Amino acid sequence: MRISIPKEIKNHEYRVGMTPAGVRELVSHGHQVKVGVDCGAIIGFSNDLYLNAGAEVETVVEELFDWAEMIVKVKEPQVEEYQLLTSNHCLFTYLHLAPDPKQAKGLLSSNCTAIAYETVTDALGRLPLLAPMSEVAGRMSVQAGAHCLEISQGGCGTLLGGVPGVYPGRVTVIGGGVVGINAARMALGLGADVTILDRSLDRLKELDGIFGPRLKTLYATVDTIEESVISADLVIGAVLVPGAAAPKLVNRQLLTKMKPGSVVVDVAVDQGGCFETTRATTHADPTYIEEGVIHYCVANMPGAVARTSTLALTNATLPFVLELADKGVEAALLANEPLRQGLNVYHGSITHPGVADSLGYQYLSPLSAIQKD
Template sequence: MIIGVPKEIKNNENRVALTPAGVAELAKYNHTIYVQAEAGAGSGFPDEAYVAAGARILPDIESVYEKAEMIVKVKEPIESEYKLIRQHQLVFTYFHFASSQSLTQAMLESKAVCLAYETVEKADRSLPLLVPMSEVAGRMAVQEGAKYLEKPQQGRGILLGGVPGVKPANVLVLGGGIVGTQAAKMAAGLGANVTLMDISLPRLRYLADIMPANVTTMMSNEYNIRDQIRYADLIVGAVLIPGAKAPHLVTRDMLKDMKPGTVLVDVAVDQGGCIETCQPTTHENPTYVIDHVVHYCVANMPGAVPYTSTLALTNATLPYTLQLANKGWVRACQENEELKKGLNVVHGQVVYQGVAEAFDLPFYPVKDIMATQVTA
């Protein structure tokens, strides 16, 4: 198969979808790999390393899309890329369709095959390609939140861990999944008082067992959230519904109950956000203030630590990339239910229920679509 790795062009996105080690693995199976010039530079991988591993370097993004049968990316295509994606081309990346109707419509019109990292799902309901970036984002949420609590950043001017004789900050984490667990661990490690909310009692029991003493678990509901936001200095939104738009747990009217300088970090912003007033921001301009509350809503948080993020992501994606390249997407998805669940849009039809519901679009069961395909 001919595989293309374009340079990410989203604002301050420095990750890359394949490392030289990944290229070398694909080359062992005689696949042709085209990498755009400087695609890996932001993550610390020069073009020379890709060439040594067996890749061919192309000068621009248009050339990569033109030659490739499968595009492997990190972030969803942005508007300038829409026209480059061809009918029947396989695009393997994070899409987060439910948060963008324009992206969904563009991919439907392209008639490409869109396989989303974030909905590849194991039998135990875990999301193996979301986990590594969720781990990074969860830890970064507290790191960034601590920074924006500083007064020069318009925060409350409070040190997350406090000092002897002075109380530490109160951190509220909404969601006890991978992001929330990592955020709570990070905040607790820095010495904050942490309240971790989730809707699953079994999950809360587990978290109560593994978390340090300065983490309190609490059932997530509107009453408890309204109560806790009055005391929180940092609130981390860490809610995910796979492939669907995140619910608004913190609404616009709740801001008035927060202390001035409270910081909100919505890790779910690339899936629509679980804080109603959060809109996607960039690493260049990461925050804005509404009602004296600081909002940090960067949609590609792991892009700020690209070396760590690229290695963590490609460790997880490479086995799936190899299956798709070796077997073609049809056979790979027929033989691997995890990959099949990653299919979101196929040849102009929505095959993932959450995306169809987000925009009231017709839904086509993936098994029906695949039955009409010729096995590669």
């Protein structure tokens, strides 16, 4: 199969869809690989490393797309990218379509096959391609929040870990999934007073077993969310409904009750965010203030630590890329139900129920779409 790995063009996005080691694996299976010139140079993956791994380096983006059968990326295609897609392409990347009707329309118009990392499942129903970036984002959320709490950043001047004789900062994490558990781990490591909320009692029991009495666990209700948000110095939104828009769990009125200079970090921003006041920001301009509360809502947080993120992402995606390339896209999707859960768009149809429901499109099951074609 002919596989292209373009250079990412989203604002301050330095990750790349495949490491040189990943390319070498693909080439060893008999596949042809082209990479965009300097696609990984800034994170230490030079053109020479890709050439030594067996790839070709392409300087013309249009040629990179025209030549490819499968395109492996990190972030959702930008306008100038999805305009290059056709029915001959399989796009494999993060899509986050639920809050992005413009991108959905562009992918539908292209008639391409689009498989989203964030909705691929495993045999246990987990999200193996979302997990590594959720781990990174969860850990970064505390790092970013702690920085925003500094007076020079407009924060209230609270040190999360405190010092002897002084209370530590209070951190509230809404959501006990992969993002939440990693955020809690980092905040506890700093010495903060941490509360995590979730609606799964089994998950709360699991978290209690992992962290013991150091971590406060609460069943998420309107009351417990309100109480925990109001008392917090830092609130981390870590809610996920696979494929669908994130629920708005913190409204503007509740924000007005938070202390001035407190911070919210919305890791759910890719799916529209779980704060009413969320709007996506970039690493170039990461924060804004609403109701006296600093908002950090960068939509590609792991891009700030792009080398670590790229290595972790390739470890997770490579087996799926190999399966798609070795078997062919349709055959791989028909044979692998967890991979088939990742199919969001297929030749003009929306094939994920969460995306269809969020955007108001008619849903066509992946099996029906493939077999109809």
